[in-house]
Amino acid sequence: xxxxxxxxxxxxxxxxxxxxxxxxxxxxxxxxxxxxxxxxxxxxxxxxxxxxxxxxxxxxxxxxxxxxxxxxxxxxxxxxxxxxxxxxxxxxxxxxxxxxxxxxxxxxxxxxxxxxxxxxxxxxxxxxxxxxxxxxxxxxxxxxxxxxxxxxxxxxxxxxxxxxxxxxxxxxxxxxxxxxxxxxxxxxxxxxxxxxxxxxxxxxxxxxxxxxx
Amino acid sequence: xxxxxxxxxxxxxxxxxxxxxxxxxxxxxxxxxxxxxxxxxxxxxxxxxxxxxxxxxxxxxxxxxxxxxxxxxxxxxxxxxxxxxxxxxxxxxxxxxxxxxxxxxxxxxxxxxxxxxxxxxxxxxxxxxxxxxxxxxxxxxxxxxxxxxxxxxxxxxxxxxxxxxxxxxxxxxxxxxxxxxxxxxxxxxxxxxxxxxxxxxxxxxxxxxxxxxxxxxxxxxxxxxxxxxxxxxxxxxxxxxxxxxxxxx
Numbered sequence: 001x002x003x004x005x006x007x008x009x010x011x012x013x014x015x016x017x018x019x020x021x022x023x024x025x026x027x028x029x030x031x032x033x034x035x036x037x038x039x040x041x042x043x044x045x046x047x048x049x050x051x052x053x054x055x056x057x058x059x060x061x062x063x064x065x066x067x068x069x070x071x072x073x074x075x076x077x078x079x080x081x082x083x084x085x086x087x088x089x090x091x092x093x094x095x096x097x098x099x100x101x102x103x104x105x106x107x108x109x110x111x112x113x114x115x116x117x118x119x120x121x122x123x124x125x126x127x128x129x130x131x132x133x134x135x136x137x138x139x140x141x142x143x144x145x146x147x148x149x150x151x152x153x154x155x156x157x158x159x160x161x162x163x164x165x166x167x168x169x170x171x172x173x174x175x176x177x178x179x180x181x182x183x184x185x186x187x188x189x190x191x192x193x194x195x196x197x198x199x200x201x202x203x204x205x206x207x208x209x210x211x212x213x
Numbered sequence: 214x215x216x217x218x219x220x221x222x223x224x225x226x227x228x229x230x231x232x233x234x235x236x237x238x239x240x241x242x243x244x245x246x247x248x249x250x251x252x253x254x255x256x257x258x259x260x261x262x263x264x265x266x267x268x269x270x271x272x273x274x275x276x277x278x279x280x281x282x283x284x285x286x287x288x289x290x291x292x293x294x295x296x297x298x299x300x301x302x303x304x305x306x307x308x309x310x311x312x313x314x315x316x317x318x319x320x321x322x323x324x325x326x327x328x329x330x331x332x333x334x335x336x337x338x339x340x341x342x343x344x345x346x347x348x349x350x351x352x353x354x355x356x357x358x359x360x361x362x363x364x365x366x367x368x369x370x371x372x373x374x375x376x377x378x379x380x381x382x383x384x385x386x387x388x389x390x391x392x393x394x395x396x397x398x399x400x401x402x403x404x405x406x407x408x409x410x411x412x413x414x415x416x417x418x419x420x421x422x423x424x425x426x427x428x429x430x431x432x433x434x435x436x437x438x439x440x441x442x443x444x445x446x447x448x449x450x451x452x453x454x455x456x457x458x459x460x461x462x
Contacts, residue, residue: 007417008387008427009454078427082385085318085426091219091232092311094285095384098436103429104384172430178452181445 016173018071045137102168109165116158146210163200214240242302266325272297277374282313287378317386332423339419340412370397372440379434385426390434393450410457
């Protein structure tokens with residue numbers, strides 16, 4: 001057995017697998033958030049309580065945290081390697097001629113999403129997890145925050161940035177795993193765009209609905 | 214045509230280098246880009262100045278020797294060509310043209326616009342070959358039945374001329390398109406399958422050792438490649454690498 005080296009391709013596998021895992025998580029999260037649109041406020045409270053107390057979900061929380069950590073760390077490691085690969089920059093460069101903006105700025109969009117994630121953990125996860133939220137349950141915790149215009153604005157902008165990140169990340173993960181060719185490329189790209197619109201649009205619409213109501 | 218050239222000048226590998234400006238007049242739109250540089254060099258020599266060093270060989274677009282990052286793009290603004298096939302009619306009267314060497318840690322500058330691309334040679338030596346017994350009774354390659362689709366794909370990958378435009382244009386200075394072409398041209402054929410696992414593991418290891426970046430799947434390399442090597446090859450390289458890693462003994 002030859003020594004398994006963590007080559008750049010291996011790091012990209014890790015990036016792709018953790019990315020796909022987080023892509024599935026986002027869909028589950030959106031599913032729970034959609035309950036906020038229901039007139040029965042207890043529905044969201046019950047779902048929220050379930051997510052904070054179910055034993056299987058509690059184990060998955062650590063797996064999720066690991067998924068985020070692996071995705072972030074391998075992203076940073078690859079960015080450092082990539083930066084070092086070109087010590088002298090071009091005096092004139094026109095990257096927009098041959099590559100999309102989101103594909104060239106994954107570390108930037110990823111970093112901004114991480115900042116939002118920290119804010120999000122502080123505002124929601126912390127209270128829901130430790131049950132120190134306001135009276136009226138988690139529904140009130142959420143709707144109170146979406147009464148604040150600038151919080152709603154930060155939230156929507158963050159999800160638009162996440163949408164751009166996902167639009168490249170979705171199809172790129174299949175390429176990194178080798179599950180791509182000229183036939184599948186079109187399918188992954190379309191599916192990625194539809195998925196990104198659902199995630200960015202879905203979370204944003206819920207936030208705006210709560211703000212205007 | 215009257216043009217202003219901004220050219221990277223560097224006396225040697227240890228020199229810091231700088232951009233220098235050269236006005237040039239009476240350039241014919243029918244000249245190739247390299248002929249335009251020849252004219253500039255003749256005028257520099259006439260003035261007893263050091264001519265601009267740049268790589269060139271066949272000037273027919275097949276050898277991969279000419280390089281040059283022109284106005285922010287590898288091989289200039291045209292598509293699917295090398296610099297020797299780029300013509301001055303692609304530029305406007307009075308335009309300022311930036312001419313720089315390929316920039317990558319793995320491609321150190323030797324002088325002016327010439328870079329050392331031996332990193333590609335070392336990757337090839339790590340596995341970009343098939344071992345054939347040449348004792349005299351070598352079997353005719355045509356005896357092996359190969360599906361037309363595979364033969365065509367292998368030929369498309371083998372069209373890579375190793376010019377380094379993929380590295381030059383990639384934001385990460387990644388050599389994945391080059392390595393994927395060299396792995397694919399053998400992986401698709403029965404002759405190459407024998408050493409496929411060893412080949413992909415060794416070539417990828419060497420690629421990393423040389424200091425190239427990783428692949429962010431931006432697709433810039435495919436756009437700038439003079440031989441239009443497809444990104445499908447990178448997916449195939451990833452597949453080959455995954456299978457080889459999981460099954461190597």
